Amino acid sequence: MTAALSVGLDIGATKTLGLVLDADGGILAEVREPTKPGADGIVGSAARVFDALRDATGQSLAGTVGVGIPGLVDVERGSVKHAVNLGVDGDWLPLRDLLAARLGVPVVLENDVNAATLGAAALSGADDLVYLSIGTGLAAGLVLDGRLRRGEHGAAGEIGHVPVDPQGNVCQCGQRGCLETIASGSALAAAWPSGNVPPAQALFEAARSGDPSAVVVRDRFTRGVASAIRVLSLAVDPASIVLGGGVAQLGEPLRDAVAQALLEQAASSPFLASLDLAGRLSVVPSDYPVAAVGAAFLGR
Ligand SMILES: [Zn+2]
Known part of the structure; x- marks a missing residue:
């Protein structure tokens, strides 16, 4: 047993x-x-x-x-x-x-985002997916055709360090204007200081109640997440895209906001619209221990 x-x-x-x-x-x-x-x-x-x-x-x-x-x-x-x-x-x-x-x-060791990616694959039953972890940083894991893609240097999915804004802030990696400086928990904490409440939760609540400055900050963040998804999808065209990490504790409101940003990015592009990135998007259920589940599958 x-x-x-x-x-x-x-x-x-x-x-x-x-x-x-x-x-x-x-x-x-x-x-x-x-x-x-x-x-x-x-x-x-x-x-x-x-x-x-x-x-x-x-x-x-x-x-x-x-x-x-x-x-x-x-x-x-x-x-x-x-x-x-x-x-x-x-x-x-x-x-x-x-x-x-x-x-x-016996023990097997894996990067936590990769472990979470395997957990997301097990949870969804998908064998071809991108898992986008929006935590303190921003990173993705890739399961392609049923296999975890780590990359030659373990850098596959390091989407947070794709520079998108030449005028942006200097990133901890040394480049300027990385996606992580826009679309991550630490970027949210800097843009929307919130005391004891998690910044993402405080920001989304303020935006929902109509605070115009919160709407601006939220939309910049969700456009950044959507850009990360667009880059990943155009690179590997996954069947499924799953949002996870600490910020994804927001649940469906996060999925809805990111889906809306993807639809806006696709509005002027029949090509992008035909890919239906918003339709492939889901979010890990709140409090589901996806990385530990994936780690357990690794041990099998
Ligand atoms: Zn960077």
């Missing part, structure tokens, strides 16, 4: 979320713990989550554990670097082997 269960961990800057999937992909148990930074902190947080999952299911959970983590991931070596918010800098950290030694089970 245990063999039918699979475990996925999504290691984020603030929390580590772990879950157990049953044979049908249903979530049997879900646990979250604060993530402590640095190698020892990350491994310790993951171990606490794994122990709690064993307790919750009463199973030994001896199968391979899939792990998603931000940063540049060398899947073959099981190493990660540039996970800056986790205290992992420019040196490769052999996290797969550290975790396997601590948890006592």
